[in-house]
Amino acid sequence: MSLETFLESCGANGVRVEVLRGTLELGEAVKRAASEVGARLIVVDDALAEAADRGELLLPTEARPLREVDLELLRPHDNGVLLVRSAGAAIAEMGAAALWGDERTQRATAMAEHLMVVIRAERVLDVAKASSVIRRVLTESGGPVHLVMGPSATRDIEHVRVLGAHGPVTLRFAVSP
Amino acid sequence: MSLERRTSEALRERSRVERLWWVFEETKRSRDEGIRRLDVDELRLVRESKVSALRRLEELIEEVRIAVERAGGEVFLARDAEDARRTVIRVLKDAGVRTAIKSKSITSEEIRLNEALISAGIEVVETDLGERVVQLSGGRPSHILGPALHMGREEVAAILSRSLGEEVDPDPRSIVAAVRRHLREEMMRAAAGITGANAVDSETGTVVIVTNEGNEQFVVGFPELVVCVAGVEKLVKGLEAAVRIARVQSASATGRMPSYVTLYGPRWWGEGKRFVLVLLDNGRTEALRDPWLWQVNLCVRCGACFNVCNPYKTVSGLVFGGNYTGPIGIVWDSVTSGPETANGYSRLCLSCGLCELECPMGIRIPLLISRVKSFGRRGVRLTALAEGFGFYARLGSSMAGPLNKAQRSRSFRVALELLAGIDRNAPLPEFRGGTLRRALKASGIADDGEGAGSTVVYVPDTFASLIDWRVGLEAVALLRSLGYRVVVCDSVGTNMPAVQYGHLGLAARVAKRVVSALHPHVERGARVVVTEPTAGYCVREVFPALLGTQESEEVAKSTLNFTELVVSDGLHSRFRRSKTSSEVVYYHVSCHGRGTGLEAATRAVLESLGLKVVSEELGCCGMAGTWGMRKGAVGHGLGAEIGRMGSRRIAETRPELVVTESSICALQLRRFLNVPVLHTVSLIFGSVNGAAPSR
Ligand code: SF4
Ligand code: SF4
Numbered sequence: 001m002s003l004e005t006f007l008e009s010c011g012a013n014g015v016r017v018e019v020l021r022g023t024l025e026l027g028e029a030v031k032r033a034a035s036e037v038g039a040r041l042i043v044v045d046d047a048l049a050e051a052a053d054r055g056e057l058l059l060p061t062e063a064r065p066l067r068e069v070d071l072e073l074l075r076p077h078d079n080g081v082l083l084v085r086s087a088g089a090a091i092a093e094m095g096a097a098a099l100w101g102d103e104r105t106q107r108a109t110a111m112a113e114h115l116m117v118v119i120r121a122e123r124v125l126d127v128a129k130a131s132s133v134i135r136r137v138l139t140e141s142g143g144p145v146h147l148v149m150g151p152s153a154t155r156d157i158e159h160v161r162v163l164g165a166h167g168p169v170t171l172r173f174a175v176s177p
Numbered sequence: 178m179s180l181e182r183r184t185s186e187a188l189r190e191r192s193r194v195e196r197l198w199w200v201f202e203e204t205k206r207s208r209d210e211g212i213r214r215l216d217v218d219e220l221r222l223v224r225e226s227k228v229s230a231l232r233r234l235e236e237l238i239e240e241v242r243i244a245v246e247r248a249g250g251e252v253f254l255a256r257d258a259e260d261a262r263r264t265v266i267r268v269l270k271d272a273g274v275r276t277a278i279k280s281k282s283i284t285s286e287e288i289r290l291n292e293a294l295i296s297a298g299i300e301v302v303e304t305d306l307g308e309r310v311v312q313l314s315g316g317r318p319s320h321i322l323g324p325a326l327h328m329g330r331e332e333v334a335a336i337l338s339r340s341l342g343e344e345v346d347p348d349p350r351s352i353v354a355a356v357r358r359h360l361r362e363e364m365m366r367a368a369a370g371i372t373g374a375n376a377v378d379s380e381t382g383t384v385v386i387v388t389n390e391g392n393e394q395f396v397v398g399f400p401e402l403v404v405c406v407a408g409v410e411k412l413v414k415g416l417e418a419a420v421r422i423a424r425v426q427s428a429s430a431t432g433r434m435p436s437y438v439t440l441y442g443p444r445w446w447g448e449g450k451r452f453v454l455v456l457l458d459n460g461r462t463e464a465l466r467d468p469w470l471w472q473v474n475l476c477v478r479c480g481a482c483f484n485v486c487n488p489y490k491t492v493s494g495l496v497f498g499g500n501y502t503g504p505i506g507i508v509w510d511s512v513t514s515g516p517e518t519a520n521g522y523s524r525l526c527l528s529c530g531l532c533e534l535e536c537p538m539g540i541r542i543p544l545l546i547s548r549v550k551s552f553g554r555r556g557v558r559l560t561a562l563a564e565g566f567g568f569y570a571r572l573g574s575s576m577a578g579p580l581n582k583a584q585r586s587r588s589f590r591v592a593l594e595l596l597a598g599i600d601r602n603a604p605l606p607e608f609r610g611g612t613l614r615r616a617l618k619a620s621g622i623a624d625d626g627e628g629a630g631s632t633v634v635y636v637p638d639t640f641a642s643l644i645d646w647r648v649g650l651e652a653v654a655l656l657r658s659l660g661y662r663v664v665v666c667d668s669v670g671t672n673m674p675a676v677q678y679g680h681l682g683l684a685a686r687v688a689k690r691v692v693s694a695l696h697p698h699v700e701r702g703a704r705v706v707v708t709e710p711t712a713g714y715c716v717r718e719v720f721p722a723l724l725g726t727q728e729s730e731e732v733a734k735s736t737l738n739f740t741e742l743v744v745s746d747g748l749h750s751r752f753r754r755s756k757t758s759s760e761v762v763y764y765h766v767s768c769h770g771r772g773t774g775l776e777a778a779t780r781a782v783l784e785s786l787g788l789k790v791v792s793e794e795l796g797c798c799g800m801a802g803t804w805g806m807r808k809g810a811v812g813h814g815l816g817a818e819i820g821r822m823g824s825r826r827i828a829e830t831r832p833e834l835v836v837t838e839s840s841i842c843a844l845q846l847r848r849f850l851n852v853p854v855l856h857t858v859s860l861i862f863g864s865v866n867g868a869a870p871s872r
Contacts, residue, residue: 147437150389
């Protein structure tokens with residue numbers, strides 16, 4: 001399933017996607033995102049931090065690896081944290097990023113005020129293929145797996161859309177080659 | 178409090194009615210766009226996966242049990258609500274849980290889980306924003322997806338200010354911020370999470386849940402014990418099928434993808450977490466054995482059927498509901514709590530048939546509701562009212578003058594209300610006097626009989642044969658002018674009220690009689706034509722479902738509404754308009770004409786007459802045959818409010834004329850509109866013959 005379908009679906013979902021030409025562009029994209037949402041702290045998940053340590057990608061110098069961050073910092077909803085996470089896969093027809101990983105990372109994802117998900121282009125799959133990848137994760141490593149397609153939102157009060165009902169107020173994707 | 182009283186109170190809440198109509202119109206608009214974007218194959222795949230799962234449900238239950246237990250989780254099969262409540266309480270108590278957080282679950286509303294947990298000393302905190310507000314208010318949710326939709330912002334702010342001990346502004350943003358602050362702390366300290374499920378994959382035991390708020394990430398991600406309570410009908414084979422259900426559910430709910438789909442099950446990333454799956458039967462497998470009700474198990478709970486149900490939109494789920502709410506709620510309540518619960522409010526359904534057209538699973542909701550109504554005793558009484566109206570129509574045809582005059586007198590209307598249950602304020606038709614049969618004879622129009630050329634059998638409804646035969650006469654004249662041979666068959670009435678009020682035995686007998694009368698004509702190549710969409714709906718949609726015979730299918734296939742016949746034969750261009758002014762015409766599509774070819778055909782005819790056609794999807798006008806004439810709030814009171822709301826929308830389009838295929842809709846719309854309201858056939862007849870439109 002093509003990246004094009006994924007981008008179309010994200011468009012329909014109203015989620016902003018940046019397609020990066022190279023992994024080295026990620027640092028700039030993260031900085032841009034942080035400044036646009038007014039983030040006070042950039043936190044990157046451990047997988048991305050390790051990839052940066054190996055020199056496979058560039059992250060802003062001020063970004064802190066999640067393993068070094070006390071989750072208490074994320075407790076208040078207006079924590080000003082931009083969490084940059086890597087997706088295990090993405091579903092093209094749904095415009096969804098599939099997030100899995102250890103409990104700490106999953107909890108941080110629920111709590112961060114802003115979320116940016118980095119998706120490797122070759123991991124954009126159709127529903128059938130993504131389902132079989134997710135099935136493997138759920139039966140071998142374990143869940144939960146969250147498919148994320150938008151910021152946390154509610155229309156419960158007089159049908160007015162309010163963002164940040166419980167989780168991130170903003171969501172954006174970056175697709176890296 | 179009685180349904181009558183609750184309805185009457187709900188009707189007084191004008192601002193709520195306005196707000197709910199607006200909300201559901203908005204939801205429908207965005208939902209329609211979203212569902213159009215969805216591949217039709219996707220809907221087919223989901224329906225097939227559900228049907229196939231239901232066919233081997235026992236096998237799937239066993240499969241999920243093995244999968245979950247192998248991966249270290251636990252499965253319980255609960256026979257009924259009591260069994261499920263007991264199981265959940267035992268699991269939580271054994272684990273020493275004092276506080277549980279919960280994500281929105283209609284199934285837990287079905288079994289009244291919260292009340293049971295609280296009585297057992299376990300605090301339960303709803304985490305969906307609307308659901309939490311409802312919980313703090315001490316009330317019940319009014320919608321399966323938007324539990325607090327019935328509440329205005331001021332009401333919500335007042336509840337929160339009281340419960341949270343802080344002043345909350347009546348502004349949605351402030352309200353959300355207040356609930357979020359308070360819930361985040363609750364969510365992070367709870368020892369157990371309770372969820373429902375949109376689907377459960379039997380192969381892996383994975384639970385799939387759709388949310389927008391992201392509360393599920395907390396309910397599943399923070400506590401050490403997570404309990405899922407899911408109806409057995411949620412089981413499907415394979416994760417792909419489960420994910421597809423989530424996708425279709427969201428598209429059909431809001432037209433958009435949700436913000437989150439959470440998948441979790443017996444295996445956790447890391448150690449120390451526990452998963453318990455409580456599979457609830459509670460009448461579902463028994464429903465599978467019912468020739469109609471089994472379909473309820475296909476429901477993906479998207480709420481699309483709620484958007485078009487005018488009675489629901491007007492009184493809200495607080496009145497139109499039991500444990501469940503809305504159109505399919507009637508069926509769910511019957512299956513899971515018994516027909517008494519469902520028939521506590523099923524009378525609010527006026528059988529417009531529109532909910533069925535929205536259902537992505539193709540569930541024949543109105544017929545299922547009729548089936549539920551048939552379990553009650555009211556059906557017989559209410560059908561008697563409808564038959565009483567038939568008698569009244571016959572009386573009116575033979576003594577039009579005195580009856581028309583009497584109808585204007587208050588004391589006569591009071592007597593009619595007492596004797597026939599027709600509300601004293603309900604609009605009644607003016608009788609023209611005589612019958613269609615006599616009018617045809619007087620006009621020198623004899624039956625053509627079958628023969629060479631295209632034969633149509635015209636089936637006039639009660640209105641066209643007894644009350645105001647002009648439409649029938651005009652239809653026959655127009656058909657003949659187009660070269661059809663016309664046979665008038667006025668001895669068959671389709672008796673929609675029998676279906677509407679759940680008198681299905683009588684409905685089946687009528688269906689049999691009508692099909693036997695029409696089938697010989699159809700067999701000889703004739704087509705059946707009607708000028709009242711409800712008659713067409715009965716013959717095409719209801720009778721085959723009631724009878725299941727080849728004859729009924731054949732008659733159904735050969736039955737057309739007037740304009741459908743003319744357009745399908747390419748004859749509408751022959752209608753020449755003798756007047757030249759171009760009017761703006763508002764076309765009110767009657768409920769039973771929706772979802773058929775009628776709407777497009779009538780538009781084509783009106784446009785070929787040079788008219789500018791305006792139309793909106795406003796749903797039922799509130800009359801629904803005799804339903805809107807019935808005495809009281811559940812009848813005329815509610816019907817009139819629906820009529821008022823719909824007519825206001827029509828008036829906003831500033832039409833010079835309103836047309837509709839239904840004489841009953843016309844009767845209702847005339848009360849609220851200041852422009853002529855005509856039957857489509859009369860408009861065509863008048864245009865062709867140069868007559869000015871009149872009311
Ligand atoms: S048939 Fe009409 S009135 Fe009855 S539940 Fe469906 S939409 Fe509502
Ligand atoms: S009956 Fe159909 S439309 Fe109504 S909630 Fe269920 S699936 Fe949706």
